[in-house]
Amino acid sequence: MSWSGLIVFAGGIGLFLLGMRLMSDGLKIAAGPALRSLLASATRSPVRGVASGVLITALVQSSSAVIFATIGFVNAGLLNLGQAIGVIFGANVGTTLTSWIVALVGFNLDLQRLAMPAVALGMGLWISGGGRRAALGQALTGFGIFFLGLDVLKDSFAGVGDALDLHALGARDGVGLLLLYTALGIVLTVLMQSSSAALAVTLTAAAGGLIPLAAAAAMVIGAKVGTTSTAAFAVFGATPAAKRSAAAHVIFSLVTAAISLPLLPWLLALSRLAAEAFGLAAHPATLLAIFHTLTALLGLLAIWPFTAALVRWLGRRFGAQDADEGLPHHLDRHIVATPRLAIDALAMELRRMGAIAHRMARAALSSESGQDARLLAEQATLERLGEAVIDYAGSVHGGGDAVVDGALPQAVRVAQYFRGMAERALELARTPSPGELPAAQAAAIAELRAAADQVLAAADPQDRPDLAALDAAQARFEALYRQVKGELLRAGSRGEIGAAALVRTLDRASALRRLLDQAGKAARYLARLGVGTDATDTARAT
Structure with a gap:
């Protein structure tokens, strides 16, 4: 990739991140009361908590935003830690929707024809209104910029795979290279502070032939681990409730990665079978979207039986701040x-x-x-x-x-x-x-x-x-x-x-x-x- 290609690639990531931020912030404001009601409904049962986390993350397109909102409910006393953990687990599953958008929309539609009307309409609403109307316009503008960034990323990787034959490298050192790509997924997510952006880069790179499918799957797992950096950075100066909730997010991601990485070949094979069963093309991006969903569900199934023990264990941690009355306990x-x-x-x-x-x-x-x-x-x-x-x-x-x-x-x-x-x-x-x-x-x-x-x-x-x-x-x-x-x-x-x-x-x-x-x-x-x-x-x- 030439220097100009690298600049275009970096610009594509910037557009993608900008679109995600505008879309997420706009939807949070436009759907503020609805978001509040949906999260509050999670108090009825742990299963409803997971379902609420999946649904809200799919709508807002930011697991971090949903997790931070959930922490806010814990701080405000509207959810206890056990209920919040269900929402956090669901948010980790709901974030897989980004992979499906990239796989099913990014490679099957003319993204500019989809993005430009969204930007035009969104900006019209944004500058002509206030309150929820302006927020909805901001979200719609972000939606369009999101797809423009995805289109730039897709074009950046087109044909690169023909010049760089990394498949052969993967064949020479399979396990070592998979671990290397897992680390690369972690680094990308930490640098961009967005697992969605790291996943978009991974899926478009795999679709462009730059990296083999197994290596891309390892990067997907790495992105899952890398997203814990957001939670880790967030706990500095945070309330004890925020630290406990963030720790639950970190534990879920690490457990998911620890289980998925050894099972990677079998999960990829299962992804192919699922694609065939649902009549989906065996496109690398589609297979990776299925793989991403399977790993999230596998992590949920693995950790779910231990949720009560996790709540008790976390409840005994980060108690020093609670003992100091002069420190805020709820302001996050x-x-x-x-x-x-x-x-x-x-x-x-x-x-x-x-x-x-x-x-x-x-x-x-x-x-x-x-x-x-x-x-x-x-x-x-x-x-x-x-x-x-x-x-x-x-x-x-x-x-x-x-x-x-x-x-x-x-x-x-x-x-x-x-x-x-x-x-x-x-x-x-x-x-x-x-x-x-x-x-x-x-x-x-x-x-x-x-x-x-x-x-x-x-x-x-x-x-x-x-x-x-x-x-x-x-x-x-x-x-x-x-x-x-x-x-x-x-x-x-x-x-x-x-x-x-x-x-x-x-x-x-x-x-x-x-x-x-x-x-x-x-x-x-x-x-x-x-x-x-x-x-x-x-x-x-x-």
Whole structure:
């Protein structure tokens, strides 16, 4: 291949990768709610999880995108690890559709006649609309560019096989060369960060006669191993749930490769029999597509009986981050491209923040001492989490999705309210106790604290709060607060309470009032996070 041929080949890979990226990103945005519903349906059974993984990957044309979305559901608490593993296994099977597109479309149709109308229509939708229409146009444009890249790759390998007789090389050293081609498949996938692109190169090279069929099959296995690099790179800085899910993907791919490579000659023979049985031409690309599907199914059959043991084993790994409350447990940077999933992750992280803020509030409410070192540590934890939530919300782009665009500022508000609760809790704990109060005033303060406990219970972030009950609890506290404040001021004016004790008591009651106000606002916004904004609730919260 000449230098100009190499440049054309590299350009073909670039077009293919660009098309895949545009198609995948566009479909994820256009089918955002549907993707969310399909993945959520995987909770019903492990088999449905595998089926959902196959279907969604076939539609989105990116197993990495589906796996990262699944990790997002785990982070958001909508799927457990066992359910997510089923989707991941299915995604590894669903990615074989790329091989079938290359084999059945790439060598049987005039790809430019297919690609150009798709690019024209897609760009028309993309530049003339917004929201899901623009996303659909982006996906359609990517679809056309995908086939243009495939057409360039196919032409790049045409006739190269006549000049390079690698079949003879394969005959001289069969096993060694197969291992070499497996390594080449790994390297190609790691370099291009796309197993689909590596498979397209492999299938077109085999169809052009550049490499023998067995060597191409070894590259297909290598691409399966190489795709684990994406997951391996993704775990750096990721949440424990993301690391466990990524590890499941790596294990599946390695098991599939370890079984398929020794059985390669027999799997190729079975691929020929399958092609004949279904009336398909024994074209190298078709045989490799069948081979790719067989290896994925073989890996699934081999690992499926051990899924429960794998879930238990992975559940005991990567636990150090879970032990640090100040590190986010649900915010995964790889799902920001799927905004609805990112909102779910934000909601879960905010509930963690809320649990800490409420714990601080109750500790401060019952504290009779001054500054509390534990409260200071917990406030520092909330500060770290609050900054992480705000940074994460800033990295999510709704792409015209009204629900997402409305939820992001709500998430920031909730984080700020929880941080405000922490500050008020510290203020309450640091305000010195007034000491002994007259019986009537002491009883009034005790009743006020009981009312505060009711507000905190109604605003509990771990469950979706009953906003009517929260309104009633806050109204009762507010009425008691005004009543108690008036009684304290009257008692002070009569000399029944000393000036210092009066000031301290009023300061503590005021700090408690502000704390509960922050808790109520946080509960209202958190209750609506991701489901739209009601004007009445917004006015009440602000």
